Ligand SMILES: Nc1nc2c(ncn2[C@@H]2O[C@H](COP(=O)(O)OP(=O)(O)OP(=O)(O)O)[C@@H](O)[C@H]2O)c(=O)[nH]1
Ligand SMILES: [Mg+2]
């Protein structure tokens with residue numbers, strides 16, 4: 149989905165941070181992307197490489213750290229792994245699951261100079 | 262809205278003989294905003310502008326303004342370039358960020374939401390795949406409710422002002438936002454559109470998102486609720502094929518039920534799929550053309566509006582009480 153506007157969002161944060169923290173070049177960007185977040189990492193990488201140049205992230209490397217899907221099962225009263233949004237609880241087979249992780253789309257940190 | 266306004270990726274039709282010059286740009290908010298805009302408005306808006314909001318860097322990019330679509334102040338977005346590159350030398354270091362990529366959108370959304378709540382505006386974000394019947398449902402809803410409520414509509418489509426024209430034909434205020442290549446509305450667009458549209462206090466504001474079952478799910482517009490519309494011709498498995506949208510919505514409207522006799526659509530299975538991705542989702546079965554089931558939709562809107570207004574009354578009463586207390590002391 150809309151990886152291009154997400155990438156623009158990332159560059160916007162980098163520009164803001166460059167001004168706020170006084171760096172002029174980003175060498176590496178580390179993202180945490182949940183496996184249920186509907187972001188396709190490859191497409192994000194493609195977009196990033198397409199528009200990073202002539203920004204503060206000119207030539208920067210993009211590292212994407214995947215985060216697994218997790219949910220709280222109301223019936224079991226505990227957290228369980230969730231491979232898909234519509235999966236059922238692996239322990240009780242129930243469907244009363246509340247997403248508790250895996251939808252993240254975060255910029256974790258930067259290597260800058 | 263404009264306190265953190267980037268506006269780098271925005272083009273707004275200027276050929277409108279209207280209030281352009283970015284007066285809509287927040288710096289002369291005509292609707293009753295209550296958040297603080299404490300930036301200076303020294304934009305000269307011939308687009309060499311120096312926004313001095315917390316965006317930091319001088320914008321030196323070209324805004325490629327579109328001059329088409331003169332109708333009714335509708336807004337058209339193109340693709341904006343990112344920022345500028347300032348070369349420099351120093352040694353490498355790590356900077357912790359821990360920021361949501363959608364943080365910029367969420368900031369605008371929070372401002373929109375505060376503004377909507379402050380003014381008692383019930384904002385509903387209508388999402389669906391193309392052609393589920395959003396505009397048809399809105400036209401019918403306006404016709405049925407316009408004596409009871411003041412109603413305004415923001416129409417999001419990639420191109421054309423067809424939908425806003427259809428809404429205006431009902432007599433309601435509507436503003437078309439063309440997203441260009443964008444596959445969803447974002448909170449920034451909605452903030453600006455709301456400024457131009459000036460919905461009345463205690464009114465209903467419908468936001469018809471771009472027809473797309475994927476992307477609009479991720480973009481909070483500041484709405485009170487997302488309403489997902491699924492027409493029965495689309496197949497009962499859509500909630501599990503596009504789970505994000507159904508997970509984000511508070512209610513699912515199953516539209517075009519007048520066609521059920523001609524289809525093999527399994528309503529119960531569809532509802533079960535929707536509840537699998539979102540156990541709490543409400544379900545309303547309607548036909549926007551025959552009117553069947555619409556009373557349930559209007560009741561849902563009425564309930565949502567009641568709780569919004571109750572919140573507003575409580576806030577105003579506590580303000581009033583504080584004021585009275587001060588007056589007694591004086
Ligand atoms: N039979 C039947 N047709 C409907 C119903 N609601 C909408 N339609 C038809 O479905 C088609 C699409 O309706 P629109 O209201 O334009 O759908 P939309 O979701 O606004 O479409 P986009 O904005 O292009 O995504 C039109 O031909 C409508 O007449 C319904 O309840 N029953
Ligand atoms: Mg429409």
Ligand SMILES: [Zn+2]
Pocket residue numbers: 149150151444445475476
């Ligand atoms: Zn998209």
Ligand SMILES: [Zn+2]
Pocket residue numbers: 221222223224225237238239240241242
């Ligand atoms: Zn369980």
